[in-house]
Amino acid sequence: MWLKLFFLLLYFLVLFVLARFFEAIVWYETGIFATQLVDPVALSFKKLKTILECRGLGYSGLPEKKDVRELVEKSGDLMEGELYSALKEEEASESISSTNFSGEMHFYELVEDTKDGIWLVQVIANDRSPLVGKIHWEKMVKKVSRFGIRTGTFNCSSDPRYCRRRGWVRSTLIMSVPQTSTSKGKVMLKEYSGRKIEVEHIFKWITAHAASRIKTIYNAEHLKEEWNKSDQYWVKIYLFANLDQPPAFFSALSIKFTGRVEFIFVNMENWDNMSYMTDIGIYNMPSYILRTPEGIYRYGNHTGRSNMILD
16 A cells, blocks of 8 residues: 555656756747746637647537637646647657557457556448548547557457457447446446547547546535545545546546545536635645645646645
8 A cells, every 4th residue: 555655656756857857948948937827818729729638628519719718727727838748749740559459359458358547449340441530540549648548440350250249330439448446347348429420529428438437526515525534545636626527637547546546526617615625725726636644735736846735
């Protein structure tokens, strides 16, 4: 238990060091400090969408720039370093590796027997075209890979018997996600049933399923009960935000640490009682709180900063 806690704290320490190093690079290349705030109003529609993509938030159904800008503002302060990183990543042209499954056993070993990650697999039925074309699939792979979601292609011509047994008679998309909160739980396979075969709609489907595994709190009474509860989880991470669901990276992390760390999302969109928030030291949105037997740690609003709250 203490070894797991040590590695989790080491992870946050590495983030801090990398943030300082990254800030120095940005200053050297642009003459601007990475922690300098950016006003989203001054950004173009395309740049705003790029920021949301890097934060793991979907923007389908938000056709107006004003709506996209408000979502950026809700998801946290934007700094020069994040903007610089997002634009650099958008410009990068290198391809992301994706697995080509050779058959049933290969698929089972990597997807169905994996308990600590998410897979997105494109199944190509016999004598059929893929559901997602080559260009859009490459965009999809790049989009989800930044959040630790692995991708692959299963061509039924390599194992037609397995596809028939699975009922894969038409080309489709399959998502795998651990079914339970235990580290050895079963893996659940979900098939995409959406009508729109677009990257943003598929991404929204992925994040919705991943987020459904996270405990979500909607009111102060539930939060107070959860905050004071003692259970099997020694380490808990809370995200307080004015969002309808947690970002993709938060959901992906919750699966990576299945059975070891509990991830809790506090949906503040319709909050009617803020007094309890100040009682537990939450003053800004979004806020990330790490609770351990040693104390409570808050990841600050500024990149690379973490503060300890005495319990």
